[in-house]
Amino acid sequence: MDQAAAILKLLGDKTRLTMMRILADHDCCVCEFVAMFDASQPAISQHIRKLKDAGLVKESRRGQWVFYSLNRQYEHFEFVQLLMDALPSQEEKLTELEKQGKRISCE
Template sequence: MLKTEIEIDQAAIILKLLGDKTRLTMMKILTTQECCVCEFVEIFNMSQPSISQHLRKLKDIGLVKEDRRGQWIFYSINNNNKFYPFVQELLQQLPSQAHKIQGISCC
């Protein structure tokens, strides 16, 4: 597999964004399944505006994408993003977060 290099400035922006524990955990969860805001609200015990702000930051640089289904928006990792291979390597080093999503359902 051919690896593309990432500029230091770009890496610093991504690493700063993922330096937040909530966003990093969100990204790890999204490696296994898509989620909606209400699921993240329950997982992190945070307000909907706070969760939406975290997701907006990830979406603004293209790490996550959204899919609207009726009144719900589901978030998933954007594996077409040019920085995805860099982020993927980082996320592979982290432990599974599947236990956080088990038993949670909404939408």
């Protein structure tokens, strides 16, 4: 119960919840989230840090860029996956980013 409450509290923030739903289907870098949410890089980095510190998100380096994805090795991943599956897709955010030419704007 304590772990479930901690996860739900962390995902109680709409931005973090949306980020997690996007990461359920796609790896993303901070610059993509900055463009999607029209937020500052430090604000997005703080959200990512909280998700990463909790173990929900992992990072991988691709050249000089860092991409984030769901941590499928997380001990309560099945619970997180159930939550993500219950949420509507966020594909339109990625589609809009692609239309703007910002899908991968780290280059």
